[in-house]
Amino acid sequence: MPGQETSIARRGPLGRPRRTRPGTSSRSGSPSRDLGQEAPRVPVTPLGEVNWTGTRRSSYFPVVFSVLFLLTFVGSYRLAQVEPLLLFEAEGRRNILKFVSGMFPPDLSWSFLSLLGRPILETIQISLMGTFMAVAIGFPIGLLATSSLTFKGILNEREMAASRPRAMLHRASYLLARAVLSLFRTIPEFVWAFMFVRAVGLGPFPGVLAIGISYAGMLGKVYSEILDHVNPGPLEALQATGASKLRIILYGLMPQALPNVVSYTLYRWECAVRASAILGFVGAGGIGQQLEISMRMFNFKQVFTLVAILFVMVAGVDALSARVRRAIMGRERI
Amino acid sequence: MYLLDRVSKVFDGRTIAVNELDLKVRRGEKLAMIGQSGAGKTTLFRMLNLTIPPTSGTLLFDRLDIGRLAGRRLREVRRRIGTVYQQHNLVPRLQVVHNVLSGKLGAWPLWRAVRSLIRPAEAELAYEALSQVGIPEKLYDRTETLSGGQQQRVAIARTLVQNPEVILADEPVSSVDPALAAGIVKLLIELSETYRKTLIMNLHSVDLALAHFPRVIGLRDGKISFDLPAAEVTDDHLATLYAGSEAETAEEVPSRAEPHPVRSCQPHLTS
Numbered sequence: 356m357p358g359q360e361t362s363i364a365r366r367g368p369l370g371r372p373r374r375t376r377p378g379t380s381s382r383s384g385s386p387s388r389d390l391g392q393e394a395p396r397v398p399v400t401p402l403g404e405v406n407w408t409g410t411r412r413s414s415y416f417p418v419v420f421s422v423l424f425l426l427t428f429v430g431s432y433r434l435a436q437v438e439p440l441l442l443f444e445a446e447g448r449r450n451i452l453k454f455v456s457g458m459f460p461p462d463l464s465w466s467f468l469s470l471l472g473r474p475i476l477e478t479i480q481i482s483l484m485g486t487f488m489a490v491a492i493g494f495p496i497g498l499l500a501t502s503s504l505t506f507k508g509i510l511n512e513r514e515m516a517a518s519r520p521r522a523m524l525h526r527a528s529y530l531l532a533r534a535v536l537s538l539f540r541t542i543p544e545f546v547w548a549f550m551f552v553r554a555v556g557l558g559p560f561p562g563v564l565a566i567g568i569s570y571a572g573m574l575g576k577v578y579s580e581i582l583d584h585v586n587p588g589p590l591e592a593l594q595a596t597g598a599s600k601l602r603i604i605l606y607g608l609m610p611q612a613l614p615n616v617v618s619y620t621l622y623r624w625e626c627a628v629r630a631s632a633i634l635g636f637v638g639a640g641g642i643g644q645q646l647e648i649s650m651r652m653f654n655f656k657q658v659f660t661l662v663a664i665l666f667v668m669v670a671g672v673d674a675l676s677a678r679v680r681r682a683i684m685g686r687e688r689i
Numbered sequence: 690m691y692l693l694d695r696v697s698k699v700f701d702g703r704t705i706a707v708n709e710l711d712l713k714v715r716r717g718e719k720l721a722m723i724g725q726s727g728a729g730k731t732t733l734f735r736m737l738n739l740t741i742p743p744t745s746g747t748l749l750f751d752r753l754d755i756g757r758l759a760g761r762r763l764r765e766v767r768r769r770i771g772t773v774y775q776q777h778n779l780v781p782r783l784q785v786v787h788n789v790l791s792g793k794l795g796a797w798p799l800w801r802a803v804r805s806l807i808r809p810a811e812a813e814l815a816y817e818a819l820s821q822v823g824i825p826e827k828l829y830d831r832t833e834t835l836s837g838g839q840q841q842r843v844a845i846a847r848t849l850v851q852n853p854e855v856i857l858a859d860e861p862v863s864s865v866d867p868a869l870a871a872g873i874v875k876l877l878i879e880l881s882e883t884y885r886k887t888l889i890m891n892l893h894s895v896d897l898a899l900a901h902f903p904r905v906i907g908l909r910d911g912k913i914s915f916d917l918p919a920a921e922v923t924d925d926h927l928a929t930l931y932a933g934s935e936a937e938t939a940e941e942v943p944s945r946a947e948p949h950p951v952r953s954c955q956p957h958l959t960s
């Protein structure tokens with residue numbers, strides 16, 4: 356906030372050594388960490404005699420972590436058999452050339468194009484419905500998976516201190532929500548689609564379900580991360596007026612998080628368009644089904660056309676979401 | 690209104706922000722709190738408005754032990770306490786009207802809170818509150834487009850709309866010019882006098898505190914250094930309060946200023 360440190364008259368400047376982060380005054384930093392876990396009972400000693408040692412966290416972690424990461428990276432390079440030169444050997448070159456030249460000229464015959472109207476529409480419908488479902492499922496679970504809403508930080512400081520069972524309940528629901536989101540994410544949408552095709556039969560609906568579930572996992576996680584990182588100051592102020600959590604979400608959390616939430620959701624929609632092409636491979640409808648057929652028949656001319664159409668669709672969604680984003684954020688102060 | 694008995698707040702098990710503090714505040718009382726940066730003023734306020742629980746000690750609000758309160762009962766007590774924050778704590782992207790009306794959130798049923806985001810309910814109320822702090826024309830502006838001082842006044846308007854029994858004002862005039870600062874302090878005092886509200890204000894300006902408040906408390910290292918009627922606060926008291934601060938070496942220990950006429954405040958603030 357501007358001007359927070361300007362006083363209008365004389366004030367006692369920083370006196371004794373303070374442990375505030377520079378620039379932020381007192382508690383604007385990260386209450387979730389500052390307030391989350393305090394030792395409940397600390398013998399109160401005169402200020403000079405506070406025991407400073409032993410409370411600092413060890414700073415080895417970054418070093419150890421960096422070394423481990425480097426080792427893993429080198430190891431992976433060898434184990435994954437990364438050999439870029441393979442791409443340029445005679446054999447590889449010939450195959451690529453054959454594949455690419457086989458694409459020309461793309462198949463633009465009416466008999467082929469007339470087959471594509473329905474799959475194209477279907478792909479858009481799958482991606483749209485799938486994303487919608489993902490938001491509907493992911494958002495509420497994401498709220499539960501937001502630690503600053505469920506058990507940590509300023510919004511829970513008092514409640515958690517007041518009753519232990521309630522604190523446990525909140526923490527449990529947080530862990531459960533995170534576990535559910537992880538599960539949704541770990542299973543690839545491809546596998547989800549495969550299962551749903553068994554369950555509800557061929558067609559676009561299993562595609563919608565697959566995208567809905569797996570994207571709910573990703574959206575929920577990212578939502579919770581976005582919500583965890585909004586400025587807690589305004590939330591504290593709303594809470595102090597006696598507002599309930601739901602109202603704090605409405606008036607403090609969402610307004611602050613909205614640009615990021617919308618932006619990420621639109622990006623996921625774009626991904627869903629691409630994903631729904633893959634899902635066709637297991638019979639979940641859309642343009643992917645056609646792509647699969649053409650690939651299987653080594654008809655690269657058709658593949659080219661299909662990929663081009665997919666490209667146009669993704670670009671279109673991208674352009675559209677850019678406009679929506681601008682509409683929401685365009686009013687931002689410069 | 691408040692009764693504090695040996696209240697302490699320790700952060701992270703090592704930073705003692707408030708140290709065994711005893712304090713009694715009667716209903717309708719007006720008091721100013723002064724002290725160095727880091728003395729624990731804001732921390733004390735956050736305990737007084739039931740945001741953070743004390744590490745030890747008991748805190749009574751209106752003879753109610755609020756230590757064990759939770760849920761609805763806790764919110765009901767919070768509603769009776771209004772806080773003006775040092776950092777304003779407004780939602781930057783919302784229009785001013787919503788920030789001001791969010792003072793009503795504790796009282797509104799949920800459906801009205803939702804509907805108000807689309808079409809402000811009780812916009813007249815927000816307008817009135819903004820008029821009192823002198824910026825009614827900003828009603829529908831985006832809050833982040835306002836200057837620091839204007840935002841501070843929006844924060845005050847939010848508390849006016851909340852209409853609490855106790856007003857805790859943490860540096861409510863830190864980002865406005867001196868003339869306006871005096872006006873706002875006077876406004877809050879008048880308000881608390883007319884409606885018999887309890888007013889506790891943190892101030893970095895010793896002059897303002899001594900000029901406007903009957904009772905002044907000096908806070909140092911989380912303890913009360915003095916708690917006196919304004920007339921009895923001497924230069925010695927202030928010297929002890931600010932001793933060891935950089936201000937001292939700079940020969941700038943705050944002292945009782947010559948009683949100078951408070952600079953003219955803006956006309957609309959004197960109403």
Ligand SMILES: Nc1ncnc2c1ncn2[C@@H]1O[C@H](COP(=O)(O)OP(=O)(O)OP(=O)(O)O)[C@@H](O)[C@H]1O
Nearest residue numbers: 374375381382389700706726727728729730731732
């Ligand atoms: N959330 C927190 N976590 C850890 N330490 C904190 C926290 N809030 C405050 N402190 C510490 O408590 C002490 C008192 O801080 P406080 O904000 O109450 O001071 P203040 O009197 O309001 O200062 P100022 O006049 O600068 O606003 C400081 O040493 C500060 O570092």
Ligand SMILES: [Mg+2]
Nearest residue numbers: 381730731775
């Ligand atoms: Mg402060």
